[in-house]
Amino acid sequence: NAGVMQNPRHLVRRRGQEARLRCSPMKGHSHVYWYRQLPEEGLKFMVYLQKENIIDESGMPKERFSAEFPKEGPSILRIQQVVRGDSAAYFCASSASQDNEQFFGPGTRLTVL
Amino acid sequence: KNEVEQSPQNLTAQEGEFITINCSYSVGISALHWLQQHPGGGIVSLFMLSSGKKKHGRLIATINIQEKHSSLHITASHPRDSAVYICAALYGGATNKLIFGTGTLLAVQP
Numbered sequence: 001n002a003g004v005m006q007n008p009r010h011l012v013r014r015r016g017q018e019a020r021l022r023c024s025p026m027k028g029h030s031h032v033y034w035y036r037q038l039p040e041e042g043l044k045f046m047v048y049l050q051k052e053n054i055i056d057e058s059g060m061p062k063e064r065f066s067a068e069f070p071k072e073g074p075s076i077l078r079i080q081q082v083v084r085g086d087s088a089a090y091f092c093a094s095s096a097s098q099d100n101e102q103f104f105g106p107g108t109r110l111t112v113l
Numbered sequence: 114k115n116e117v118e119q120s121p122q123n124l125t126a127q128e129g130e131f132i133t134i135n136c137s138y139s140v141g142i143s144a145l146h147w148l149q150q151h152p153g154g155g156i157v158s159l160f161m162l163s164s165g166k167k168k169h170g171r172l173i174a175t176i177n178i179q180e181k182h183s184s185l186h187i188t189a190s191h192p193r194d195s196a197v198y199i200c201a202a203l204y205g206g207a208t209n210k211l212i213f214g215t216g217t218l219l220a221v222q223p
Contacts (some may be wrong), residue, residue: 033209033210042214043199045210048208048210055208055209056207058208093211095209098205098209099143101146102146102203105155106154106155107156
């Protein structure tokens, strides 16, 4: 049973470009969470999704960031017009149901030049 | 003030020592995670617990719901245990999000 998959593992973008980060949850998991870890800082919640629904996006910046978890395919975290401050590690986690243990992916390290 | 506090922030131990990392949280939670992260690496879930105690190999996690406090213990520490250990509170309900402590950087010297 494969774990949580994220790709790409490393992503380099120039300022103003778009970044798309993908997360495939563990088999059988329908709850996905995105977390961000800024350099030298702790992890922070961004968004919680269940298939086709955004449940809680209270940690998402109001502009340029969006997330989706379609019926088919991976969850996508999309950052438009990236800025240097978006450089961070973005981790995805999944769980089988609400309140169940969350399992983390390896993360995507985004560098904005 | 962070909702989840960890101590110590940094910890250096000699191989074989018994290690304790503490975590306290300010409001009621549904469960608490202990996570391990190696520098530049991914995050591994060590435990999720909502009461009592769990043990896995040389790792033991305890939680006291009334005191809003949890501890992670490592017995017979080894250099390969060197990593950042993070506690994260699960607030459950509709939000189901984790609130993370700042992490404890552990270095176990041979």
